[in-house]
Amino acid sequence: MLSNIDHNWRTRSGEGITVAIIDSGIDTTHPDLAGRVVESVEARLVEKRVVFESSESGDSAGHGTACAGIIARIAPDATFCSIKVLGAGGLGDGHAFLSGLEWAIKQKYKIINLSLGTTKPQFFAPLHDLLDRAYQAGCIVVAAANNLPQPSFPSVFSSSLISVIKSIETDPLNFGFQFGEIIELTAPGVNVRTAWPGGGYKSLTGNSFACPHIAGVIALLLESDPEMTPFHVKTALFEIARENLEQGVSN
């Protein structure tokens, strides 16, 4: 075990940590999330440029709320910034998604949850550059693999971000690390019960819901050491996953 990892991370609550969620928005009135969304912005097209303006349109699809709900359960004192790039009127998904990531990096959000991806080859290079910028700025980007026959970006960039794929594990804190694989982290992502717009809950399956588990764990780790870099965090996740495996609690 590395000496600088907080051994009591499981008892932390993510206090003082804000997680940026690039998604379909967040329902700020949901009981699990009310008062915890400190900033909500939405992509808009102004004179052919994507700009981010304050948003009160909530969540159009449910996905962003579901991701925030998962993080909220793991890190009950963490707060959120909702960066809405899906369901925002008239925008091409890829451009809005890239702009959202760029905006989050410029704001220097330490944890950026990206339960999205693109398979369009033209976004490979610009996303790669953005991920390098995130790494250098100390932003930890957690991305969901798409689990389709085609590779999706940025989840296949293994060097500068943390990529996650779903496992059938049910304990939210028992994640795994598959060193040498393109997608390195595994986390619960099957029938995950989480918040849904309108105040209710849904059981959801997909890599999209594995990703926020890791974002939540990182919020706990950062609470005890807010200066951790993406490199430190990945090393800590590797060490903890190894412990999980040794204790026979991880899949």
Next chain:
Amino acid sequence: MVLGENRNVAEQDSREINKKLQRLVETVDVANLLTEPLSRSIESLLRVSAAQIDCDEASVLVREGGEGNLRFLCAIGKVADQLLNILVPAGKGIAGFVYSSGQPMVISDVAEDESFYAEVDKKTGYSTQMILATPLNHGGEIIGVLEYVNRRGGPPFKPFTPEEMDRAAGFAEAIASLVDAYQSAKLFRDLGEQMLGETGSDTADVRKWLEQLRESPSHQAMMDLAVLVRDVASRGDSERNLAREVLESVLKYSSSNDDLFNA
């Protein structure tokens, strides 16, 4: 003399236009012949895949216009016909999310949802309880969504499994290729029909001309040949290659004897 020359030029122009129109009609009719079996293939594959996922209700949604809206291209199940008239607004519901995000997902308890699915169910009278949705990806581009709803038999349904998500993604790859081919053939057909509509100010005359052309033995023979080629091509690679070789030989033979045939 000048008047006579002008008349000759006008007659020649008219013959040229007729010939071009005739080719256009042939192209449109061939495109029609192509879209029909493609839409049947999409439906067949949808049925096969749904059976593999132990499900009776499935649908293929494709983009409608440039705003990110989706419409049902093909559906099977109890309310299939009603679904075909429903438009899914950009980003709405799981289909909208899967289309815009490219992320497949399963939702196991839609039933209590008060939003999009409640609206769709109200229109169709169906009760959506579980959805498995996966993107249709062709050439790196998301062109639609493949959806499976509920299980066979009655509720409570066993949730869709991660293995079934993988299986659906495999089917989505094949269905996406068919949808892309269908959309291309349809685009071709729509463009041709639009061009035909724009040609000639007297639509009654154009329609009459079209009817005559479509009933003419040479056009019928052309369509018969197209059907034959289509049927042979659908049998497999070796049949396709053989048909191509035969047709190329005929073309080569015919070109080398052009003078002979024209004499």
